[in-house]
Amino acid sequence: MAQLLSDQMWFWARGFEGGGPQAELLRRLAYWLMKEPDLEENDLRAMVEGDSLVVNRQSLEPDDRPVTVAAPDGSSRSLALTPESGGRSSGRLAISEMGLYRVTDGTRSALAAAGPLNPIEFADVRSTPEKLGPIAAASGGGVFWAGTGAIPEVRRVSPDRAAAGRNWMGLRANGDYTVTGFSETPLLPGIAALLLIVGGLLAAWRREGS
Structure with missing residues (x-):
């Protein structure tokens, strides 16, 4: 939620004392409320440019953490980002594999796809x-x-x-199964079972004797 405490917008619109950028201010405020990515204060983005993966991070506070790049084959690499002005930092990584790249700094994540927009496996997906x-x-x-x-x-x-x-x-009905483990639980502890057996024998002997 955002609140702009001003009742002077109409002064700006009328050009009072030089006016002001009220239209741009209100536009950016509305876009920020709608979660416009370009106006996010903390953001992580990744894109593919040619044979390189470009990672951009924007943060309100200094952040020198490297990002982890997961390649389509499952391997991971660390990429250090170079600080720039305005709380931005960026890095570039050479790539040679087509597929989906995942980038994370431990808090935020981003995705980037490398390869043709219309791969051959999606050329005709009809089942015949x-x-x-x-x-x-x-x-x-x-x-x-x-x-x-x-x-x-x-x-x-x-x-x-x-x-x-x-x-x-x-x-x-293949009947295939895999035993992943088993456990055994005694009905009674050993000493309790022994006492029960001895007690039963004594009761039977006493009854037989009487």
């Missing part, structure tokens, strides 16, 4: 029988389309059988 058929056939499955009106029957099949037919699809 010609594209999906070989993949499904290699695993013994089939291709069914939703919205055709024919809902295939779902069956449980053994691992060595086909998992699809003309009007049915199968779920293979």
